Amino acid sequence: MFTNSGEGLNAISSGKVDVGSFGTAAPLTFISKGTDFVIFGGQQTEGHGIVALPEKAKELTDLNSFKGKTVATVRLATGDVIFRAALSEAGIDWKNELTINELDSPAAVLEAVKKGSVDAGIVWTPFIKLGEKQGLEIVKYSGELVKMHTCCRQVALSTKIKENKEDFVRFTAALIKAYKFYVENQDETVDIIAKYAKVDKDIIKQETYGGHIHSIPDPDKNGVVRFWELINKSGYINSDLNIEDFIDTSIYKLALEDVLKEYPDDAVYKKLKADFKE
Incomplete structure (x- = not known):
């Protein structure tokens, strides 16, 4: 477990872990700086939000209302x-x-946000609902700003994938079955x-199945390319690399084919194949 994406990606870069799932912004930023990462799978789509105290939330009606405000965020977070x-x-x-104040977690x-030292904050699940339980209001979900944007992607060093591609295929097949x-x-x-996220089950249920986050194993190449364009246009990074x-x-494609050989008539897996092809 890592506090933020930067910590986890440093662990992958140094070889301490083989694979990890981290928000799209962080691996793309590392790639722009020359780290030999490869995105080979998906995990999460959308799932971030802006929260504020009720009196502050009333002022934040649209993006223009953030002018002059102070917003807390976690550096390299997708949101x-x-x-x-x-x-x-x-x-x-x-x-x-x-x-924009960049905090550690x-x-x-x-x-x-609760102390009032900032006007609003950007967090991800399950912290959106945790904030709401603690008296904050949800100003906006990230999917309202950019619909179906990618978030957590499965990331590894390209050298690790070349050495043990079959391991990554089996790993991805497990994720497909978990989906x-x-x-x-x-x-x-x-x-x-609930065994891993020490949060009340009702919050987990709301966050997991509430429609503002989608856990999909597809790498969503088009979505990552779109995110690459966004992250450059916003001035967050400046890179002319071809992110493709x-x-x-190929890892996801092979894994999905393996699962479909085992369960050729399964509607869920057939839908994943159709979505991947699209």
Whole structure:
């Protein structure tokens, strides 16, 4: 477990772990700086949000209302990039027209919002609902700013994949089977998540199946490319790399084929194949 994506990606880069799932912004930023990462699978789509105290939330009616405000965020978090990109698209200079405070964790963001030291904060699940339980209001979900944007992607060093591709295929096949379980067994899925996320089960249920986050194993190449364009346009990074060179869809394709050989008539897996093809 890592506090933020930067810590986890440093562990992958140094060889301490083989694979990890981290928000799209972080691996793309590392890639832009020369790290030999490959995105080969998906895990999460959307799942971030902006929270504020009720009196502050009333003021934050649209993106223009963030001008002059102070917003807490976690550096390299997907929601951070989506927010800055949305501001840029709206013609707002986020570097000069508001203040963005980068904190170390979503928990620190919630504390800053509750204390009133910032006007709003950007966090991800389950911290969105945790904040709401603690008296904050949800101002906006990230999917309202950029619909179906990618978040957590499966990331590894390209050298690790070249050395043990079959291991990554089997790993991805397990994730595909886990996806089917997640779709068809909601209560059991919540029970499993609760073993790892020390949060009330009702919050886990709301966050997991509330429609503002989607756990999909597909690498979503088009979505990553779109995110790459957003992260550059927003001024978060500046890179002319061809990001498609750092996305490997073959692992997912092989894993899905293996699963379909085992369960050729399964509707969930057939839908994943159709979505992947699209």
